[in-house]
Amino acid sequence: MANLQDYVDQHISVITNDGRVIIGVLKGYDQATNIILEHSVERIFRPTEGVESSELGLHIIRGDNIAIVGQIDVEEDESIDWSLVQANPILPVNYNLK
Numbered sequence: 620m621a622n623l624q625d626y627v628d629q630h631i632s633v634i635t636n637d638g639r640v641i642i643g644v645l646k647g648y649d650q651a652t653n654i655i656l657e658h659s660v661e662r663i664f665r666p667t668e669g670v671e672s673s674e675l676g677l678h679i680i681r682g683d684n685i686a687i688v689g690q691i692d693v694e695e696d697e698s699i700d701w702s703l704v705q706a707n708p709i710l711p712v713n714y715n716l717k
Contacts, residue, residue, distance in 0.1 A: 623648045623688070631656070635684045638709040640664065642691060644680060646685035650680030662701065664709070686712060695715040 626645045630653045635655070641657030659678040663671040 623652070623654070626688070626690055628695050630696070632689050633680055633685060633693050634658075634687040635680065636686050636711060636712040637684065638711045640709065641675065641678065641680065642696075643675070651683075652685060654680050654682070654685070654688075656680065664704070664706040666705055666707050668705065668707075670704045672701065 622648050623645070627647065630642065630647060633643075633656070634709070640662045641656065641659055643656030644664065645654060646657045647655045656675075656678045658674040661673040661675055663673060665671070
């Protein structure tokens with residue numbers, strides 16, 4: 620996560636270890652990779668209905684719960700009709716290594 624500085628004030632997508640997909644504008648982060656998102660929205664994927672969006676506003680995500688961070692192409696993202704997208708939710712990360 621050393622390159623998070625490149626994403627400050629940019630729209631990003633975060634996938635958490637528990638399978639949540641949250642998008643927003645990265646406003647800051649710290650040495651533990653805790654991040655602060657502004658104007659954030661959770662996208663809730665379902666296999667039989669379109670994507671539901673839940674407004675979160677200013678949101679903090681703990682660094683130890685972050686699986687993936689990526690920059691969003693805002694123009695491309697806004698061109699997608701998310702209400703038509705159907706997909707299975709992302710499963711949580713399972714650390715049970717039996």
